[in-house]
Amino acid sequence: MDKIVIVVPCYNEQEVLRQFYAKLSNVLRDLHDCSFSCLFVDDGSTDDTLQILRELSAGDPNVHYRSLSRNFGKESAMLAGLDAAEGDAVILMDADLQHPPERIPEMISWWRKGYDDVCMKRTDRSDETVFKRTMTTLFYRILQAVSRCEIQRNVGDFRLLDRRCVAALRLMRENQRFTKGLFTWIGFRKKELSFHVQPRAAGKTTWNYFALYNLAVEGLTSFTTAPLRMTTFLGLAVSLLAISYMFIVLINALLYGDPVAGYPTLMTVMLFLGGVQLLSLGIMGEYLSRVFMESKQRPIYLVAEADGKKILYTPSDPLERQIASSWEEGGRSDET
Numbered sequence: 650m651d652k653i654v655i656v657v658p659c660y661n662e663q664e665v666l667r668q669f670y671a672k673l674s675n676v677l678r679d680l681h682d683c684s685f686s687c688l689f690v691d692d693g694s695t696d697d698t699l700q701i702l703r704e705l706s707a708g709d710p711n712v713h714y715r716s717l718s719r720n721f722g723k724e725s726a727m728l729a730g731l732d733a734a735e736g737d738a739v740i741l742m743d744a745d746l747q748h749p750p751e752r753i754p755e756m757i758s759w760w761r762k763g764y765d766d767v768c769m770k771r772t773d774r775s776d777e778t779v780f781k782r783t784m785t786t787l788f789y790r791i792l793q794a795v796s797r798c799e800i801q802r803n804v805g806d807f808r809l810l811d812r813r814c815v816a817a818l819r820l821m822r823e824n825q826r827f828t829k830g831l832f833t834w835i836g837f838r839k840k841e842l843s844f845h846v847q848p849r850a851a852g853k854t855t856w857n858y859f860a861l862y863n864l865a866v867e868g869l870t871s872f873t874t875a876p877l878r879m880t881t882f883l884g885l886a887v888s889l890l891a892i893s894y895m896f897i898v899l900i901n902a903l904l905y906g907d908p909v910a911g912y913p914t915l916m917t918v919m920l921f922l923g924g925v926q927l928l929s930l931g932i933m934g935e936y937l938s939r940v941f942m943e944s945k946q947r948p949i950y951l952v953a954e955a956d957g958k959k960i961l962y963t964p965s966d967p968l969e970r971q972i973a974s975s976w977e978e979g980g981r982s983d984e985t
């Protein structure tokens with residue numbers, strides 16, 4: 650029988666967790682040809698999320714949880730889930746019921762037909778503001794134009810992954826994670842299904858425009874070095890323009906005795922060049938900061954508690970992960 654693990658990152662979801670669990674169990678109860686387990690990842694919540702997870706897992710042998718030592722962000726929490734999920738397939742979904750559990754049977758049936766990555770594509774974004782939608786479209790356009798990988802549009806983290814895809818994702822231990830891009834990068838046979846994003850059942854979203862901006866920069870810088878090349882071209886273009894302009898000014902002054910308007914021209918050119926230089930420096934800085942962050946090779950997350958046991962493991966690479974899981978199996982994990 651196929652074993653399917655449902656990985657759910659949760660951050661301050663006390664208001665929806667029980668409702669989510671009830672709804673999910675309802676759907677899974679009717680599916681008899683697979684065995685399911687739920688793996689919640691508490692991403693350092695500051696409310697009662699962890700307590701609720703402890704209770705859920707105590708009451709249901711198929712519910713497991715990992716609790717991270719602080720809030721590491723959804724991308725890291727998802728990796729923590731993928732690292733710990735041992736199943737023939739893994740389904741990633743949000744805890745806030747925006748991803749309808751009713752679609753799980755359909756996802757499984759496509760997986761059985763031979764697709765490795767069944768992703769759910771949101772059909773409309775009408776719940777979002779016009780500004781957010783425009784920015785998203787723009788972001789996808791730019792990303793598409795500059796990167797070689799075809800990033801899927803409007804496809805989020807709600808998806809079913811074959812165990813091979815999970816293994817592939819585990820291999821990528823970058824700290825600055827843009828999981829959406831990683832899903833594309835790993836390849837495998839993909840199937841897109843569409844779904845309506847439900848409104849959040851309760852609680853509130855942790856996303857804001859600043860987080861979105863960060864994600865967009867993350868997406869661009871982690872997938873392409875095109876902005877760096879762009880600065881080179883920009884520099885080249887500006888230099889060419891400056892040379893041509895120099896000739897125009899010289900000819901005007903020498904041949905026609907045209908008095909050159911000094912201050913405005915100088916100001917414009919100086920400010921323009923200053924802007925271009927700062928922009929280029931900023932772009933270089935973005936990449937440099939990523940090199941800096943990655944070079945520290947810190948673990949991507951720390952697990953502080955797992956299924957009632959207070960443990961610490963830092964699965965920074967797949968080998969350590971194996972060691973960590975063999976520790977758990979060997980029953981040594983009770984040690985703090």
Ligand code: UDP
Binds near residue numbers: 724726743
């Ligand atoms: N989440 C998380 N860590 C965070 C932020 C969010 O694990 O730092 C989880 C959250 O609990 C939810 C999912 O990621 O299950 C999606 O978050 P949210 O609903 O806030 O984002 P949105 O749906 O608005 O994109």
Ligand code: MG
Binds near residue numbers: 849854
């Ligand atoms: Mg949500």
